[in-house]
Structure formats: structure tokens, C-alpha cells
Amino acid sequence: MSADLEHIRQVMREADCLHSEAEVEAAIARVGAQITADLADRNPVVFCVMNGGLIFSGKLLTHLQFPLEASYLHATRYRNQTSGGDLFWKAKPEVSFIDREVLIIDDILDEGHTLSAIIDFCKHAGAKAVYSAVLVDKDHDRKASPDLKADYCGLSCVDRYVFGYGMDYKGYWRNAAGIYAVKGM
Template sequence: MKLSPETYTAVADRAECLITQDAMEQAIDRMAEAISERLAGTDPLVLCVMSGGVIATGLLLPRLNFQLRLGHVHVGRYRGATSGGELVWHYRPTEAIRGEQVLIVDDILDEGVTLEAIVRACRDDGAAGIHVAVLVEKRRPHVCEADFVGVQVPDRYLFGYGLDYKNYFRNVPGVFAVAVEDC
């Protein structure tokens, strides 16, 4: 469902900036350094988690100065809603994963349900090693963990840097918490 321009503006005006663009760029630099230390020389297959991971992957890849390949995985739970539902696989690169070092890149570690399913699928498909990088991690219990985390934030509904609110705001430079009345 499309947001009206008035609703879009109202949601943006009520949102609280938690992480600025400068702080996010510094976090991505730190992530790239940590990933490079661990994965340089392993020729990893980087899997962008669609659609939220597009921005994280796009900003991270130019900072990784070593041999790697890019692929993607597409599984979703939200489909424009503000709460997760059943997992739906749109694309699973089963054959490409066998025997590979895999770096999964996503926008957020929230509950971890989607990431845990992707990690399990990579393991089932024969990955030699699996690493997870997320731009944002909520301070809350997760069913899986990330190896590389950009920033940690409170457990609130967020948008920006790939995170969306009802399929909008992924392109916003910064991480913002949605106002309670918009959740």
C-alpha cells in the first residue's frame, strides 16, 4: 500500500534520529576493517539479503579491498507490514554456496528469524564457512548472532540505511525511530 505524501511527511517529521549519516559511515568503515581482517584471502561469496541489505552491501563492498564474489538471497517476512509473518523464499542460491566461505550482509538483526533461516540454509547447502554482517543490531534477544555489527540501537521500529517503514524510507541517510503513534 502506498503512503500519501502527507502521511510520508508526517512520519518523517515525527521520527527521532538515533544514528546520523556520519556515524553510520564510520560504522561501515569499522565493519569493513573487521571483515577484511577476517575474510581477506578467503575469496568469499558475499550474499546480499534482499531488499534491505542492498544499501548495506552497496556501501560495504567498495571498502573491501580483497577478492570476493557477489550474490544474493531473497527471503522475507514483512511484505510491507510492521510485524513479521511467515518466511517466504523468493531466491535461494543453493548450488553457488556449496564449499564456499559465505558472508551474509543484511540491514538489521532484529529478532533474527530471517537471518537464522538464511544461515541454516547456507549450512544445509554445504557452505564451508558462514559469517553474518548487519548494519544495525537491536538491543534485544536474537535467535542468531552477527559476526560484524555496525551499530546497536534500542528495540524500536526503525527506518533508514536500508531499513524500511511500510516499504518507504530505505534511502534515508541515518537511522530513525518511528514515533509510537505510527507503529
């Protein structure tokens, strides 16, 4: 079933821009410098969480000034919906990270169920240490655990339904150049 493209276009026309492209790019550069300072000598395996982490990962990797192995994994709770469900693995990591340090790159830390499950998976599968980097941390008190925080975070945003820079609205607008909030959500 294809989405109503007029509705999808209307969502963008009416959306509130929370962070401009320039603000997002500056945040990515800052996160890249922080990660380089911390992990440059650690030979990490870097995993992009698909599909949301694709744009952030691609842009962030160019700011990581050290040798690394890059791969991907695909776990989701949303499946093109606007609210999360059970964790669903579409592709588990294929690069070995046993006794290695791992950096997980994702688009957003919302409630954190997906990120927490991925971190636990990596730890139980033999990673020496697991770090996380997110473009956006949503500001609310519904995190899966009160201790759950990303090691590296680009921006924070209000508790609304956001899209852009990898985050989607019903599978669309991952390509939006900025972070936007859906009107009324």
C-alpha cells in the same frame, strides 16, 4: 494499494534520529576493515539480503579490500508490514557456494528469524562456513535464539521500529540518510 504519502512524510518529520549519516558511514568503514582482516584470504561469496541489505551491502563492498564474488538472495518475513510473519523466499542464491565461505549482509538483526533461516539454508546447501554482517543489531531479549549474534555489526539501537539505510517503514524511507525511529513505535 498505495501508501498515504502524507502519512509517510509525517513519519519522517516526527522521527527520532538515532544515528546520523556520519555515524553510520564510520560504522560501515569499521565493519569493512574487520571483514577484510578476517576474510581477505578466504575467497568468500558475499550475499546481499534484498531489499533491506541493499544500501549497507553496496557501501560495505567498497570497503572490502580483497577479491570476492557478490550476489543476492531475497527472503523476508515482513512483506511491507511492520511485524514479521512466516519466512518467504523471493529469490534463493544463484551463485554456487558449495565448499566456499559465505558472508551474508543484511540491514538489521531484530529477532533474527530471517537471518537464522538464511544461515541454516547456506550451511545445509554445502557452505564451508557462514558469516553474517548487519548494519544494526536491535537491543532486546526476543532473539530467535539466545546464541544468535552477527559476526560483524555496525551499530546497536534501542528496541523501536527503525528505518533508513535500507530499513523501511511500510516500504518507504530505505533511502533515509541515517537511522531513524518511528515516533511512538
